[in-house]
Amino acid sequence: MPDVQELLKKKFGNAAPARTGGKGTPRHKQKRNVARNSNDDKKLQTTLKKLNTQPIQAIEEVNMFKSDGNVIHFSAPKVHAAVPSNTFAIYGHGEDKELTELVPGILNQLGPDSLASLRKLAESYQNMSKDTKDADDDDIPDLVAGENFESKVE
Numbered sequence: 355m356p357d358v359q360e361l362l363k364k365k366f367g368n369a370a371p372a373r374t375g376g377k378g379t380p381r382h383k384q385k386r387n388v389a390r391n392s393n394d395d396k397k398l399q400t401t402l403k404k405l406n407t408q409p410i411q412a413i414e415e416v417n418m419f420k421s422d423g424n425v426i427h428f429s430a431p432k433v434h435a436a437v438p439s440n441t442f443a444i445y446g447h448g449e450d451k452e453l454t455e456l457v458p459g460i461l462n463q464l465g466p467d468s469l470a471s472l473r474k475l476a477e478s479y480q481n482m483s484k485d486t487k488d489a490d491d492d493d494i495p496d497l498v499a500g501e502n503f504e505s506k507v508e
Contacts, residue, residue: 398445405441407434416444417460419453423475425460427451454479 410433418426431446453475 402434402443405436405439405443407436407441407443409434417456417463423453423471425451425453425456427456 413431413433414429416428416431416433418428420426426448427450428444428446428448431444431448434443435441453472457472
């Protein structure tokens with residue numbers, strides 16, 4: 355009895371299908387997508403080397419204040435700097451947070467512009483709280499002296 359490989363070579367020539375298993379299996383293995391994160395990290399590292407940056411150690415957090423009052427907060431970021439060219443690279447997991455979430459811990463980081471915006475923000479919150487108190491007063495009617503609501507229900 356002739357070999358299976360020989361029969362396939364007779365039928366298809368040298369271009370015999372590449373079967374990886376027995377009968378009923380796929381002819382080719384499926385190609386899997388490879389994670390590209392390590393590749394991106396390598397590109398970043400080579401770019402940072404071209405810019406002559408040096409890593410800065412022991413930075414616990416970085417806060418970037420945006421003009422709309424929000425803050426981009428990095429906890430335990432990786433920081434590289436090239437001081438002569440005034441170039442800084444901060445990377446890691448960044449989160450968008452409101453300024454009020456970070457207020458107690460970042461008061462020493464705020465500059466004069468940020469303090470002014472913080473005051474404006476505090477005033478707007480006070481005005482909002484006054485408005486909600488006034489709205490609550492409008493919703494609940496005052497009790498009328500001499501009336502008994504339970505007697506009207508019966």
